[in-house]
Amino acid sequence: MSRHQAVRNLDYEEVLDEYDGYEEEEEEGDELSSEDKALMAQGTAEVQTALGVEASKVTTKQIEEALWHYYYDIDKTVTYLVSKFISPPEKTPKAPKAPKATQTTNGKPRPLVGLLGGSGSPPKMSKLQKLAAARKKKAEEKSAQEAMEQTRTKMTELSVNDTSRAKENSPLAGAFGKRLKTSASTAEGRNPLTPAEPSRTELSQQPLVEISNEQVTAPEPKLVPDPEKAQPSSFAQTLFGYPSDTPRRKRTELYPLPYADFAPSVLDAFSKPSPDDVVLAAQAKVATAGKKTAVPQTKKKGPSADAVAGEVKGLKIEDAPLPKSKNLDVLSEFEKSERKKTASFVVVGHVDAGKSTMMGRLLLDLGVIDQRTVEKLRQEAEKIGKTSFALAWVLDQRSEERARGVTIDIATNRFETETTAFTILDAPGHRDFIPNMIAGASQADFAILVIDAGPGAFESGLRGQTKEHALLIRSMGVSRIIVAINKLDTVEWLQERFDEIRHQVSGFLSTTGFQAKNTTFVPVSGLNGDNLVRKSSDPAVSWYTGATLLEELDNSEPNKRALAKPFRMTISEVFRSQQNPLSISGRIDAGSMQMGDAILVQPSGEKAYVKSLLVDEAPSDWAVAGQNVVINLSNIDPMHVRVGDIVCDPAKPIPCVESFTLKALAFDFLMPMQVDVHRGRLHAAGKIESISALLDKVTGSVTKKKPKIVKPGMVARIVVKLGLRVPLEAGQRVVLRSGGETVAAGLLE
Numbered sequence: 001m002s003r004h005q006a007v008r009n010l011d012y013e014e015v016l017d018e019y020d021g022y023e024e025e026e027e028e029g030d031e032l033s034s035e036d037k038a039l040m041a042q043g044t045a046e047v048q049t050a051l052g053v054e055a056s057k058v059t060t061k062q063i064e065e066a067l068w069h070y071y072y073d074i075d076k077t078v079t080y081l082v083s084k085f086i087s088p089p090e091k092t093p094k095a096p097k098a099p100k101a102t103q104t105t106n107g108k109p110r111p112l113v114g115l116l117g118g119s120g121s122p123p124k125m126s127k128l129q130k131l132a133a134a135r136k137k138k139a140e141e142k143s144a145q146e147a148m149e150q151t152r153t154k155m156t157e158l159s160v161n162d163t164s165r166a167k168e169n170s171p172l173a174g175a176f177g178k179r180l181k182t183s184a185s186t187a188e189g190r191n192p193l194t195p196a197e198p199s200r201t202e203l204s205q206q207p208l209v210e211i212s213n214e215q216v217t218a219p220e221p222k223l224v225p226d227p228e229k230a231q232p233s234s235f236a237q238t239l240f241g242y243p244s245d246t247p248r249r250k251r252t253e254l255y256p257l258p259y260a261d262f263a264p265s266v267l268d269a270f271s272k273p274s275p276d277d278v279v280l281a282a283q284a285k286v287a288t289a290g291k292k293t294a295v296p297q298t299k300k301k302g303p304s305a306d307a308v309a310g311e312v313k314g315l316k317i318e319d320a321p322l323p324k325s326k327n328l329d330v331l332s333e334f335e336k337s338e339r340k341k342t343a344s345f346v347v348v349g350h351v352d353a354g355k356s357t358m359m360g361r362l363l364l365d366l367g368v369i370d371q372r373t374v375e376k377l378r379q380e381a382e383k384i385g386k387t388s389f390a391l392a393w394v395l396d397q398r399s400e401e402r403a404r405g406v407t408i409d410i411a412t413n414r415f416e417t418e419t420t421a422f423t424i425l426d427a428p429g430h431r432d433f434i435p436n437m438i439a440g441a442s443q444a445d446f447a448i449l450v451i452d453a454g455p456g457a458f459e460s461g462l463r464g465q466t467k468e469h470a471l472l473i474r475s476m477g478v479s480r481i482i483v484a485i486n487k488l489d490t491v492e493w494l495q496e497r498f499d500e501i502r503h504q505v506s507g508f509l510s511t512t513g514f515q516a517k518n519t520t521f522v523p524v525s526g527l528n529g530d531n532l533v534r535k536s537s538d539p540a541v542s543w544y545t546g547a548t549l550l551e552e553l554d555n556s557e558p559n560k561r562a563l564a565k566p567f568r569m570t571i572s573e574v575f576r577s578q579q580n581p582l583s584i585s586g587r588i589d590a591g592s593m594q595m596g597d598a599i600l601v602q603p604s605g606e607k608a609y610v611k612s613l614l615v616d617e618a619p620s621d622w623a624v625a626g627q628n629v630v631i632n633l634s635n636i637d638p639m640h641v642r643v644g645d646i647v648c649d650p651a652k653p654i655p656c657v658e659s660f661t662l663k664a665l666a667f668d669f670l671m672p673m674q675v676d677v678h679r680g681r682l683h684a685a686g687k688i689e690s691i692s693a694l695l696d697k698v699t700g701s702v703t704k705k706k707p708k709i710v711k712p713g714m715v716a717r718i719v720v721k722l723g724l725r726v727p728l729e730a731g732q733r734v735v736l737r738s739g740g741e742t743v744a745a746g747l748l749e
């Protein structure tokens with residue numbers, strides 16, 4: 001699966017991760033990171049394209065400022081720029097200055113959350129909200145005028161002789177006058193249902209002449225129950241803050257339907273409703289429903305705030321049609337299907353061992369990428385003096401990775417052999433990015449451990465991440481490992497060097513828990529492609545008669561799939577495309593799912609529906625454990641979906657826990673201490689609260705109760721308390737890290 005163009009990855013990592021990387025960025029202070037710069041350049045170009053000829057009306061700086069505030073969200077940026085600079089409403093209240101980027105994460109400035117919602121501080125109006133409120137106010141004034149006009153017409157029809165007298169003397173005039181005042185006061189920003197204004201009850205006490213429903217309902221939009229009076233939805237709470245102990249906001253702060261005043265070109269660009277629109281449409285529907293019952297309500301009290309809130313919440317779900325399910329028996333479909341078996345493997349090893357280069361070369365030799373692409377990459381790499389990294393750039397696609405010459409995050413790619421569809425998970429080797437390596441290992445069936453055979457390089461790798469990676473992948477449940485002894489071209493393919501490395505590595509792999517039958521060694525040159533897809537033709541390596549790396553991959557059996565278990569998938573990416581406002585990707589850990597299914601997102605506890613899905617990038621009606629999927633979701637607000645969350649079967653959901661018991665293998669001394677808990681893409685802060693017992697490594701029986709400390713290499717039962725509620729369940733594997741070091745790994749009990 002290639003890397004998706006994520007407009008905005010909603011990621012826990014940035015909030016919770018405490019590993020000590022990004023030195024350069026910290027030094028740079030408020031400078032944009034190179035990744036941000038790339039996103040900014042791409043976003044600016046996209047916004048300019050979306051604006052078309054109107055693009056000349058805004059400066060690049062204005063575009064960049066808006067992009068920054070909207071987290072590179074093109075739609076929101078275009079909306080804001082159009083309403084602010086291209087088609088501003090006639091009467092715009094003086095907008096407050098845009099919030100400055102004052103919050104920082106990892107030294108990077110981040111926009112204040114107020115603009116996009118979520119702040120616990122008193123809600124402030126953004127420019128966009130102000131503009132929206134002004135438009136709302138204008139619309140209300142207009143509708144009040146229309147109401148007056150229509151009622152005048154009706155009055156004219158009702159009057160027998162003198163229209164003006166009828167207006168003054170009719171009992172309706174009083175009520176009408178009051179109602180008009182209500183409308184007018186609403187236009188001034190007051191809520192028609194607040195005690196200061198004539199209440200519905202007061203109005204009902206006014207003498208009324210008989211008048212049809214239409215006559216009253218059409219011109220009386222102000223008599224509907226105001227959603228502002230209800231408890232706000234979670235979306236509204238995020239946008240405006242929770243109002244329980246704050247004074248009621250003025251009506252002008254309401255957020256009207258967006259895009260109302262836009263030019264047709266812009267309307268086209270937003271032809272599908274955004275999730276926000278769905279909520280607003282639902283609220284509008286409540287208002288309409290209220291209008292239809294305006295007359296009966298004049299005689300009795302309106303619905304309670306809670307009832308309206310309930311209605312709004314209910315409408316949010318019902319408003320978007322649910323995707324249709326084919327009600328397939330997925331497991332029998334899977335058995336019938338003639339799909340190739342699927343396997344994912346993670347590529348690990350010390351920094352610069354040649355992992356990405358090897359995978360780039362493998363893809364080139366398999367014809368997944370062509371020579372022209374590599375040539376182009378070579379030219380680009382040459383420009384920054386990194387020609388030797390051209391093949392690595394096939395996988396390392398981020399500008400920061402290319403500039404620094406290191407892999408930072410897991411890069412994925414796919415290829416197929418006659419029997420198997422493989423997914424490559426190319427992990428970073430640098431110690432700063434071990435959390436990302438853990439994420440890759442958690443999705444893998446087996447691993448390639450790459451070792452640099454160069455003089456001195458193998459030895460420094462052993463002191464570095466070679467052993468740590470091997471230990472981690474074993475702890476994550478990987479039992480099959482192919483050791484690629486790489487860069488043998490730099491030592492003239494010396495068999496002695498190969499044997500020496502094989503001897504040492506097989507020693508520590510067996511102490512780490514890898515069985516000899518599951519461990520194989522291949523001498524390779526990733527750069528030149530020797531023994532990857534084809535056997536080396538170099539006479540210097542004629543001593544090797546074993547299998548190529550590809551043959552070893554083909555001979556590896558993927559893990560048994562937990563097909564019959566309840567559906568579980570850890571979200572690796574959250575993104576959106578033009579067709580799908582919210583998509584997630586990941587590898588199904590357990591169970592199966594199909595189009596139309598309801599799924600639960602944990603820890604938010606929000607339900608969503610599977611609108612459509614892709615398995616290994618091809619559309620499919622269903623998917624099973626072990627497959628890499630993209631799921632296009634409907635009926636959920638993106639704010640409830642984050643990288644690292646788990647989507648699961650709503651009937652058998654994964655629980656969210658605040659503490660758990662772990663059977664842990666200690667890599668370092670363990671005692672009551674702060675730790676970071678890693679499971680796949682999920683990172684959470686926690687602490688070892690207690691150590692219940694030391695356990696026998698083989699039998700698992702208790703050897704000592706309540707020890708004060710656990711020494712490296714020992715197995716213990718420990719209790720970990722988390723700072724947040726996290727979706728975890730028995731049988732899952734987690735890694736504990738502290739101060740940037742891996743201190744333990746184990747199985748949840």
Ligand SMILES: Nc1nc2c(ncn2[C@@H]2O[C@H](COP(=O)(O)OP(=O)(O)OP(=O)(O)O)[C@@H](O)[C@H]2O)c(=O)[nH]1
Nearest residue numbers: 351352353354355356357388406407429525526527
């Ligand atoms: N001579 C020689 N050089 C190699 C070989 N494989 C990789 N290299 C070089 O080693 C350097 C590092 O290669 P990468 O592929 O970026 O290493 P990596 O393990 O992916 O690095 P990280 O992902 O950052 O840990 C590059 O300059 C490669 O050209 C090889 O087989 N022979």
